[in-house]
Amino acid sequence: MKIIVLMKQVANKDAVLRIAGDEKWINETDVAQQTNESDGYALEEALRTVEAKGGGEVVVCTLGPQSAKTVIKDALARGANRAIHVVVDDAKSLSAYQIAKAIADAIREENADLVFTGLQSDDASYGQTGVILAELLGIPHATIVIEVDRESLGDTLRVKRELESGWYQWFTYTLPSLLTIQSGISQIRYASLKGIMAAKSKEVREVTPTIESFASAAQIQKVYMPLKTKQTQMLGNGDAKAGAVELVEKLKTEVRAI
Amino acid sequence: MILVFIEHKDCVLNKTSLEAIAAAQAIGKDLGLGVTAVLPCDKDCSLAQDIAGYNLEKVIVAKNEKLGTYTPDGYADAWEHVIKATDPQYIVMSHTYQVRDFAPKVAARLGREVVGDCIRYKAEGGKLMLTRRIFLGKLDADVTIGGDAPYFVTFQSGAFRGDSAEKGSAAVETMGVTVGDIRMTAEAPFQEAKATVDLTKSDIIVAVGRGIKSQENIALAQQLADVLGADLAASRPICDSEWLPIDRQIGSSGQTVAPKVYIALGISGAIQHIVGMKNAGTIVAINKDSEAPIFDIADYGIVGDLFDAVPVLIEEVKKAKG
Numbered sequence A: 001m002k003i004i005v006l007m008k009q010v011a012n013k014d015a016v017l018r019i020a021g022d023e024k025w026i027n028e029t030d031v032a033q034q035t036n037e038s039d040g041y042a043l044e045e046a047l048r049t050v051e052a053k054g055g056g057e058v059v060v061c062t063l064g065p066q067s068a069k070t071v072i073k074d075a076l077a078r079g080a081n082r083a084i085h086v087v088v089d090d091a092k093s094l095s096a097y098q099i100a101k102a103i104a105d106a107i108r109e110e111n112a113d114l115v116f117t118g119l120q121s122d123d124a125s126y127g128q129t130g131v132i133l134a135e136l137l138g139i140p141h142a143t144i145v146i147e148v149d150r151e152s153l154g155d156t157l158r159v160k161r162e163l164e165s166g167w168y169q170w171f172t173y174t175l176p177s178l179l180t181i182q183s184g185i186s187q188i189r190y191a192s193l194k195g196i197m198a199a200k201s202k203e204v205r206e207v208t209p210t211i212e213s214f215a216s217a218a219q220i221q222k223v224y225m226p227l228k229t230k231q232t233q234m235l236g237n238g239d240a241k242a243g244a245v246e247l248v249e250k251l252k253t254e255v256r257a258i
Numbered sequence B: 001m002i003l004v005f006i007e008h009k010d011c012v013l014n015k016t017s018l019e020a021i022a023a024a025q026a027i028g029k030d031l032g033l034g035v036t037a038v039l040p041c042d043k044d045c046s047l048a049q050d051i052a053g054y055n056l057e058k059v060i061v062a063k064n065e066k067l068g069t070y071t072p073d074g075y076a077d078a079w080e081h082v083i084k085a086t087d088p089q090y091i092v093m094s095h096t097y098q099v100r101d102f103a104p105k106v107a108a109r110l111g112r113e114v115v116g117d118c119i120r121y122k123a124e125g126g127k128l129m130l131t132r133r134i135f136l137g138k139l140d141a142d143v144t145i146g147g148d149a150p151y152f153v154t155f156q157s158g159a160f161r162g163d164s165a166e167k168g169s170a171a172v173e174t175m176g177v178t179v180g181d182i183r184m185t186a187e188a189p190f191q192e193a194k195a196t197v198d199l200t201k202s203d204i205i206v207a208v209g210r211g212i213k214s215q216e217n218i219a220l221a222q223q224l225a226d227v228l229g230a231d232l233a234a235s236r237p238i239c240d241s242e243w244l245p246i247d248r249q250i251g252s253s254g255q256t257v258a259p260k261v262y263i264a265l266g267i268s269g270a271i272q273h274i275v276g277m278k279n280a281g282t283i284v285a286i287n288k289d290s291e292a293p294i295f296d297i298a299d300y301g302i303v304g305d306l307f308d309a310v311p312v313l314i315e316e317v318k319k320a321k322g
């Protein structure tokens, strides 16, 4: 059983974002980075699946600049066996299709049984990389997977997809296949000290992709702060306690909810 | 021509498709293109007649026995067939979970990608400039699509109003489509557990997000809910962590509510949360990040630590109620 897990480095959730000078992205200098949230869950699910199977290999794959090695190190420390780093300095200049194509070229020969990805990245949020990758690899896919029936794993695999408004649906897939994993599918383990030490000697293969131009790419023309749709009354002027006092007054006199 | 996707389950319409019709009609007017609806089904879909009641050039039922239940393989093949047969300029869909599942596959097969989850558009020089949210709703990006048609565009739920889709009368046409091997089998959709709390009837909701930090702190939010006579709800990560049961989750995967007052404590305002509560009468946001997207839709905002604000709120509400 070989599972490849795609993981991406993205800006930290709580980072203060500044728009870049050319207004086409954020200014990435000094922005703290982290592993994309749902990718962490994809790794956890892959590790659990291989463990349940009693053997196999989890290979983590990331596309990004050298700084993305942090994502790889962390994944190896949690238990991934080895890594493939598709080195692209300016990953933000690639469209979803180009990213998927570069990854497809890098992992095709691995002939993995399963490919897991997070369901979308928390930066560009294309939500397409996994689906395009599956199409390019010629394997079936399922998105927004919220449970993997590990017992069922053989030539096929049964997975639960999340639908809208609290509905779910089970599907059975022939292998190989690709799953995009939803956040919250399980509790993510911490890296152990032993894991962190072991990670140091694990293989990290660097791949330099040939990126072909892609005429149909979506191109960002301008990035800006969202336009406000509502007139918000800000209360307390930065003092939360004063704000609370004002709020109760408003709820009483303007909203009449108290 | 613009193709618009009509999503349904057992010939029962998914109402967000009406928003897609409204979007496609608007784009059609701006670019001088007619709109045709596409409805994949395994039979002469009974929904087709209802859709024909909108201002469309045509309704195409893309028919194949393998399209009775949704599968990404089946839908991708059906769409590929329809697109090749009709040669559209644009393909417009609502950004539902089902569309997320198959649209990028169809696009990739045709050497395209999807401009997904757009919130609005502008027509400039015969082309579209699309706006989508990035960085978890903190920023907007205006985006153009390169290359030749067809162009794939999906719109976020709520970006257009379904009830503004123009009525009319269209012809229904059945198109037999080729569908190859389906590499997945679907079981029947189901709901996990009957929701024991129905938050749709609540007058006031106090909702907690990841800013509440730990399970122990839920009690503080509960106290506020108690003094207000409110129900407690949560964002997804709180229910994922099982700090509150899943039937208290608000958002696209949880409940959709419209109380008189919605108080969001430590919730950032991701779109998947907002779709579940944006129609509340009055929205209050307490968040220590002044740039959190939740403030974009709030009527009242407090920038600061919820652990400072909430105890004071509880005391003041008690006083106010005497």
Ligand SMILES: Cc1cc2nc3c(=O)[nH]c(=O)nc-3n(C[C@H](O)[C@H](O)[C@H](O)COP(=O)(O)OP(=O)(O)OC[C@H]3O[C@@H](n4cnc5c(N)ncnc54)[C@H](O)[C@@H]3O)c2cc1C
Residues within 6 Å of the ligand: A013, A119, A120, A144, B208, B209, B210, B211, B212, B234, B235, B236, B237, B238, B249, B250, B251, B252, B253, B254, B265, B266, B267, B268, B269, B270, B271, B272, B273, B286, B287, B288, B289, B292, B304, B305, B306, B307
């Ligand atoms: C397909 C899909 C479906 C989804 N369905 C849902 C859904 O149904 N419902 C849902 O809610 N989400 C859903 N999500 C997840 C959604 O995208 C967000 O990840 C989630 O809503 C974030 O929850 P949050 O706001 O609680 O956490 P975060 O985004 O982490 O925000 C926490 C906020 O708390 C603030 N904060 C921290 N500490 C304090 C403090 N002491 N005082 C005040 N403020 C503080 C921070 O500034 C931050 O804004 C879905 C996602 C996907 C991709």
